[in-house]
Amino acid sequence: SEKRDESYPLRSSDRSTFSCEECDQFHLHGRCARAPLEFSHHPLHWEHPFLVLQAGSGGSSCVLCQESGKNFIYRCPSCDFTLDFKCALLSHAQKFLEFKYNLHLDPLLFIEDHKDELKKFVCSSCEEPLLDSIYVCIDCRFYIHKKCAQLPTEINHPCHRLHPLKLESHYKSVFCKLCQAKHSGHFYCCPPCNLDIHIQCVWPHPIIENRTRHEHPFNLFWRQGSFICDACGSEGNNLCYICSICHLQVHKKCTSLPRIIKISRHNHFVFHKYLKQEAKIEKQECMICHHDVKMEYGCYCCFKDDCNYFVHVNCATEDTNLYYIVDSENPDELVEKPIESAITCVIEVNEHGDAMKIEHVSHEHCLVLGDMTEDDVDKHCDGCTLSILGSFYSCLQCNFFLHKSCADIPMKKHHWFDIHLLNLETNCIFQCDICLQQCCGFVYNCDECEFSFCLKCAMIPDTLDYLSHEHPLFWDSKYKGKCNACGLGVYDGYRCKSCKYAVHFECITLPNVVRHKCDKHFLKLTYRDESDYPEQHYCDICEERRDPNKWFYCCSICDTSVHRGCVLGKYPFIKAGKTYRYEGHSHPLTFVRKKYHYLECAICGEFCEDLALDMTNLGAIDPPSIEFDPTQDQIIDPIEDKSYGGQINSQQKVYEEHQKFIQEQINRQRQVDERNERKVKLIDELRADMRNCDQNPRRGGDEPTHSNCDHHANQCNENVVDDVDMDDSYDEDYDDSYNYSDLFMSRFLANKILKQSFVYLISIEQCEDEPKIHDEVRE
Numbered sequence: 001s002e003k004r005d006e007s008y009p010l011r012s013s014d015r016s017t018f019s020c021e022e023c024d025q026f027h028l029h030g031r032c033a034r035a036p037l038e039f040s041h042h043p044l045h046w047e048h049p050f051l052v053l054q055a056g057s058g059g060s061s062c063v064l065c066q067e068s069g070k071n072f073i074y075r076c077p078s079c080d081f082t083l084d085f086k087c088a089l090l091s092h093a094q095k096f097l098e099f100k101y102n103l104h105l106d107p108l109l110f111i112e113d114h115k116d117e118l119k120k121f122v123c124s125s126c127e128e129p130l131l132d133s134i135y136v137c138i139d140c141r142f143y144i145h146k147k148c149a150q151l152p153t154e155i156n157h158p159c160h161r162l163h164p165l166k167l168e169s170h171y172k173s174v175f176c177k178l179c180q181a182k183h184s185g186h187f188y189c190c191p192p193c194n195l196d197i198h199i200q201c202v203w204p205h206p207i208i209e210n211r212t213r214h215e216h217p218f219n220l221f222w223r224q225g226s227f228i229c230d231a232c233g234s235e236g237n238n239l240c241y242i243c244s245i246c247h248l249q250v251h252k253k254c255t256s257l258p259r260i261i262k263i264s265r266h267n268h269f270v271f272h273k274y275l276k277q278e279a280k281i282e283k284q285e286c287m288i289c290h291h292d293v294k295m296e297y298g299c300y301c302c303f304k305d306d307c308n309y310f311v312h313v314n315c316a317t318e319d320t321n322l323y324y325i326v327d328s329e330n331p332d333e334l335v336e337k338p339i340e341s342a343i344t345c346v347i348e349v350n351e352h353g354d355a356m357k358i359e360h361v362s363h364e365h366c367l368v369l370g371d372m373t374e375d376d377v378d379k380h381c382d383g384c385t386l387s388i389l390g391s392f393y394s395c396l397q398c399n400f401f402l403h404k405s406c407a408d409i410p411m412k413k414h415h416w417f418d419i420h421l422l423n424l425e426t427n428c429i430f431q432c433d434i435c436l437q438q439c440c441g442f443v444y445n446c447d448e449c450e451f452s453f454c455l456k457c458a459m460i461p462d463t464l465d466y467l468s469h470e471h472p473l474f475w476d477s478k479y480k481g482k483c484n485a486c487g488l489g490v491y492d493g494y495r496c497k498s499c500k501y502a503v504h505f506e507c508i509t510l511p512n513v514v515r516h517k518c519d520k521h522f523l524k525l526t527y528r529d530e531s532d533y534p535e536q537h538y539c540d541i542c543e544e545r546r547d548p549n550k551w552f553y554c555c556s557i558c559d560t561s562v563h564r565g566c567v568l569g570k571y572p573f574i575k576a577g578k579t580y581r582y583e584g585h586s587h588p589l590t591f592v593r594k595k596y597h598y599l600e601c602a603i604c605g606e607f608c609e610d611l612a613l614d615m616t617n618l619g620a621i622d623p624p625s626i627e628f629d630p631t632q633d634q635i636i637d638p639i640e641d642k643s644y645g646g647q648i649n650s651q652q653k654v655y656e657e658h659q660k661f662i663q664e665q666i667n668r669q670r671q672v673d674e675r676n677e678r679k680v681k682l683i684d685e686l687r688a689d690m691r692n693c694d695q696n697p698r699r700g701g702d703e704p705t706h707s708n709c710d711h712h713a714n715q716c717n718e719n720v721v722d723d724v725d726m727d728d729s730y731d732e733d734y735d736d737s738y739n740y741s742d743l744f745m746s747r748f749l750a751n752k753i754l755k756q757s758f759v760y761l762i763s764i765e766q767c768e769d770e771p772k773i774h775d776e777v778r779e
Contacts, residue, residue: 016029016030017029017030018030018033032085035053035085035088036053037052037053038050038051038052038053038074039051039074039088042074042083042088047078047079047081048076048077048078048079048081050076050077051074051075051076051081051083051088052074052075052076052077053072053073053074054072054073054074054075055071055072055073056071056072056073056085060073060075060080060082061082062082062083062084062087063081063082063083064083064084064087064136065084065086065087067084071085072085073085073088074088101135101144101149103167103168103169103186104137104140104142104144104169106137106140106142107137108135108136108137108142108144108149109135109136109137110133110134110135110146111133111134111135111136112133121143122143123143123144123145123148123185124142124143124144124185124186125144125145125148125149125151125169125185125186125199126145126148126185126186126199126200127183127184127185127200128145128200130143130145131145132145132146133145133146134146135149148186148199151167151186151199152167153166153167154166154167155167155188155202157188157197157202158222159177159178159197159222159223159224159237159238159239160190160193160195160197162190162193163190163192163193164190165188165189165190165195165197166188166189166190166191167186167187167188167189167199168186168187168188168189169185169186169187170184170185170186170187170196171184172184174187174196174198175196176196176197176198176201177195177196177197177237177238178197178198178201178237178238178239178252179198179200179201179239179251179252179253180236180237183198183200185198185199186198186199187199188202201239201252204220204239204252205220206219206220207219207220208241208252208255208256210255210256212259212328213255213256213257213258213259214243214246214255216243216245216246217243218241218242218243218250218255219241219242219243219244220239220241221240221241221242221249222238222239223237223238223239223240224238225237225238226238227240227249228297229249229250229251229254229297229298230248230249230250230274230275230297230298231248231250231251231254231255231257231272231274231297231298231313232250232251232254232257232297232298232299232312232313232314233293233294233297233298233299233312233313234251234313234314236251239251239252240252241255246274248274254298254313257272257298257313257317258272258325258326259271259272259328260272260325260326260327260328260334261300261316261317261323261324261325261326262323262324262326262419263300263311263316263322263323263419264322264323264414264415264416264417264418264419265287265288265311265316265322265416265462266287266302266309266311267414268302268304268307268309268336269302269326269334269336270300270301270302270309270311270316271300271301271302271303272298272299272300272313273298273299273300273301274297274298275295275296275297275298284308284310285310286299286310286311286312286315287309287310287311287463288311288312288315288316289312289315289476290463290474290497291312293310293311293312298313299311299312299313300312300313300316321419322418322419323419324419339410339411339412339413340410340411340412341408341409341410341411342360342361342362342407342408342409342410342411342424343355343358343359343360343361343407343408344358344359344360344361345358345359346358347359347366354369355369355408356368356369357369358393358407360393360402360407361411361424361426362382362383362402362426362427362442363395363400365395365396365397365398365400366395366396367393367394367395367400367402367407368393368394368395368396369391369392369393369404370391370392370393370394371390371391371392372388372389372390372391372392376388376392377515377522378515379392379399379401380401380575380576381401381402381403381406381441382400382401382402382427382441382575383402383403383406383407383409383426383441383442383455384403384406384441384442384454384455384456384573385439385440385441385573385574385575386403386456386511386573387511387513387514387515387522388401388403389403389513390403390404391403391404392404393407399577406442406455409424409442409455409459410424411423411424412424413444413458415444415453415458416461416462416475417434417451417453418446418449418451420446420447420448420449421446422444422445422446422451422453422458423444423445423446423447424442424443424444425442425443425444425445426441426442427441428440428441428442428443429574429578429580430443430452430454431452432452432453432454432457433451433452433453434453434454434457434505434509435454435456435457435505435506435509436506437454437506437571437572437573438571438573438574439454439573439574440573440574440575440578440591441454441455441573441575442454442455443455444458454573456509456511457505457509460508460509462474462475463475464494466494466503466508467527468484468485468503468527468551469496469501471496471497471498471499471501472496472497473494473495473496473501473503473508474494474495474497475492475493475494475505476492476493476494476495477492478492479491479492479493479495479502481495481500481502482502483502483503483504483507484501484502484503485503485504485507485508485510485527485550485551486504486507486550486551487547487549487550488504490502490503490504492505493505493508494508507551510525510551510564510568511525511572512524512525513525514553514567514568514572516541516553516562516567518540518541518560518562518567519555519558519560520558521555521557521558522555523553523554523555523560523562523567524553524554524555524556525551525552525553525564526551526552526553526554526561527551528548528549529546529548529549529552529561531548536561537561538561539552539561539562539563539566540560540561540562541562541563541566541567542563542566544563546561546563551564552564553567569610569611570610570611571610571611574591574611575591576590576591576592576593576611577590577591577592578590578591579591580613582613589613589614590613590614591611591612591613591614592611592612592613592614593610593611593612
């Protein structure tokens, strides 16, 4: 080691290094090793005498570069003043000079050459990166170029000859008249005329030449009024550039317009043209803002023969994250690569050209095309998780289904929400970043942006014809209003150009038809209730009022009307039966929905009222069948059968718990039967008393008056009500007019339900019987 000397000159040419001989993991440059242990009266901190070298902990940030020192810092022992190691050495090598700037209250310190240590910051005047010599105010974090600090305070400008322009500072965004954009920083202003010009626009370049954007140079030309830019078709003020050969006048920003770009709203490349010359000029509409495109001015258009796509220049280039520039000199970039389909092989084709038997990337077995039948009403697509409708592909070996439209999709896809190419992945559980719903099935992922799109959101276009409105709807990211579907505020969504109709993205992606246990038919999405009777504006699930002007689901056959939130639930796009690996459990879990009782959560202890995860993998063997004898009220369990073998002893505990559950259901059913028998007996006694009553009309008497009949009826009703209140959970299942046929039918259905519910608990394959069981119970 060498003795440190504070007067040792710090030379950039000193390339010697120092290393630790014991661990060989600690290294220092020669100039860093010779750095002083402390600075005395540092020019950036005159309040206290010393700055001491310390090991950085990452908690304090440098007052100059605002970075947290992870290795070494210089800190004041008396206060929290901290300098990064590089900034401290930089300031030690500089001679600081104070400078009084007219537009800043505190004096500025001059740094002649900061060696790009502060280039990540921008000048407070021109908003350009800090390079070369700068002035700094440590207390205010104010940085300014030397050339910007020396600007004149008053000038005469050719665009405004009436008054001189004075230099002012604006810390809020101000609209510049020349470039027509908002900036902050320093402006030359004329207060009487309300004129503001950003200092970057005051002295523009006289000539701009870029052969990759335009074949001729553009020359600066000052105008005394406004003009229409030939490149973008929008209005400009005073400052313009002209091409005398092509007879063009354009904005300064339009001199560098790219010739070819790829935007997220279109699948093909779009080309910039200053005018579209055709034999017959037709009226065109911008496919982003849906306003007219002026064909005599510049725009971006698609050159495909079968593609009539036009967009405004400002609409196409407004968001830099939604387009990229294509190199016109590289022919390889102009070649659009083909995209593979998710159907890997077509095995059979019918006479109409439809693929009848295919191999799909999402499934290991072959899929066969078929049409929906009555037995398929409870099936759901494994791609989008919506109900099966129309033609669909199914696996003959397992319960795997795909809509025909969900099967024939590309492996990679462009989406107008993202400029990158999306990759298809199957059998996933994820949250869609567009509709914000928890989903399972197919997903399109953007690896660069880490975005996930569910299948219904990935397939919806930015412009569409929707059944709820007579005019086309298009996506407007700037729209603010009210959603006509749910009544909530819209800050971006689909809207109509002709009227004030707007819909959320979440609302427009609602499924058109859904299934629910409240009705045996499909419930259809309805956009307005045409009924004028307020008594019908109620939800048949929650029994709360409905707004007739908001979207809801209904069945026209059964006259069932429900809120869309009530019918969809919290997780409408999670398919029951999908398996999920949970870190806290060794076995795979399966998504299940409530059938006849609420499952108790193993973590929080609360009951799962909607979607839950249940263990279905009980071992390496198939679960034995469970039989229930309704005549003896007992379970025939193969576990107790010695002939079944001892291979299921490891599952003894699980089956015992299931057997306990079934026995509890049997006991509850027996209590209900006994209670209903008492109810029937009371009703028979009441009928006998009424037959014996002299005032009974059936015996030829007059109208019944206040007599024993009323007394018996009231007494019987009280007994029946008291009997029913013994168990509130069965109030809705049995009414007071119970007869013997209903009693035996209830016993039969209850036994059947107990059997099927038990099989459901141990085998998820029975989950498709849920609507059928509910229909039988309701009937």
